[in-house]
Amino acid sequence: MNVLKAAGGMIDKLLNTLGTQNLLRAAVTSAVLLTGTVACVYVFKLQKRRQLLRKMHARGQRAKRDIEELRAQLKAIEINTEIPQWSFQHLYDALQSGSVSATEVLRAYQTKALEVNDKTNGITDIIKSAEVLAAKLDVLPADQRGPLHGIPISLKEACGLEGLDCTIGFGELVDIPLKADSTLIKVLKSKGAVPFIRTNVPQGMRSLSCQNGIFGETRNPHKPDRSCSGSSGGEGAMIGGHGSILGIGSDLGGSARFPAHFCGHASLKPTAGRLGHVRQD
Numbered sequence: 357m358n359v360l361k362a363a364g365g366m367i368d369k370l371l372n373t374l375g376t377q378n379l380l381r382a383a384v385t386s387a388v389l390l391t392g393t394v395a396c397v398y399v400f401k402l403q404k405r406r407q408l409l410r411k412m413h414a415r416g417q418r419a420k421r422d423i424e425e426l427r428a429q430l431k432a433i434e435i436n437t438e439i440p441q442w443s444f445q446h447l448y449d450a451l452q453s454g455s456v457s458a459t460e461v462l463r464a465y466q467t468k469a470l471e472v473n474d475k476t477n478g479i480t481d482i483i484k485s486a487e488v489l490a491a492k493l494d495v496l497p498a499d500q501r502g503p504l505h506g507i508p509i510s511l512k513e514a515c516g517l518e519g520l521d522c523t524i525g526f527g528e529l530v531d532i533p534l535k536a537d538s539t540l541i542k543v544l545k546s547k548g549a550v551p552f553i554r555t556n557v558p559q560g561m562r563s564l565s566c567q568n569g570i571f572g573e574t575r576n577p578h579k580p581d582r583s584c585s586g587s588s589g590g591e592g593a594m595i596g597g598h599g600s601i602l603g604i605g606s607d608l609g610g611s612a613r614f615p616a617h618f619c620g621h622a623s624l625k626p627t628a629g630r631l632g633h634v635r636q637d
Contacts, residue, residue: 439461
């Protein structure tokens with residue numbers, strides 16, 4: 357009670373000293389300043405969001421341009437369209453024997469992948485270094501060919517490649533390229549594999565669907581009005597449609613197994629920690 361009386365006395369003294377009008381003027385000024393501050397913060401956040409949305413849109417459009425550029429390049433090249441119909445064993449034997457080149461196989465799967473993408477919208481990146489890598493493999497002597505020599509491999513968008521960003525559907529991660537290949541990619545390349553595309557994921561890779569604000573929604577290769585599942589949904593769609601013979605996803609709670617089931621093919625979840633980790637600064 358004594359505290360309340362003291363506070364009341366201080367307020368009376370303040371009113372007598374400044375006057376009611378001055379206090380009202382000060383209150384209005386404070387309210388205006390507060391409202392202005394809130395408005396400035398809102399406008400700043402709105403502008404930042406718009407910039408982020410423009411950035412996301414530009415990234416998605418760039419992916420589409422790269423797809424169309426590859427399509428135009430392939431039109432001028434003779435393609436063996438039977439290659440994507442081969443079994444893995446047939447393809448492996450043909451590459452190891454040299455009866456078909458890594459470049460021929462790459463072009464055949466690029467062509468098929470674009471065809472599947474038209475139905476599914478599964479491709480996020482055309483890996484432009486694939487042609488150079490395939491050409492290098494084609495001049496290797498037979499005794500230097502690795503177990504995955506010339507095999508084209510598709511990759512989940514979360515797989516890190518030098519010079520490419522890993523957005524996993526987040527605008528904040530657009531245009532932040534990695535400085536080096538991830539350990540997984542280094543191992544695949546050392547065995548002769550040719551990574552040639554990356555494929556779509558749901559935002560944050562925490563969904564059993566497959567869509568995000570950058571690349572849109574990926575559909576089922578057999579029934580485009582249905583889901584391909586997730587989070588390795590782009591891989592499920594691409595392999596299920598025969599646009600890739602072998603792909604890399606990731607799986608904690610079914611992220612590779614669900615898309616495989618939805619899209620009609622097999623998946624394998626290996627033991628965690630089979631490969632090492634390299635820090636990406």
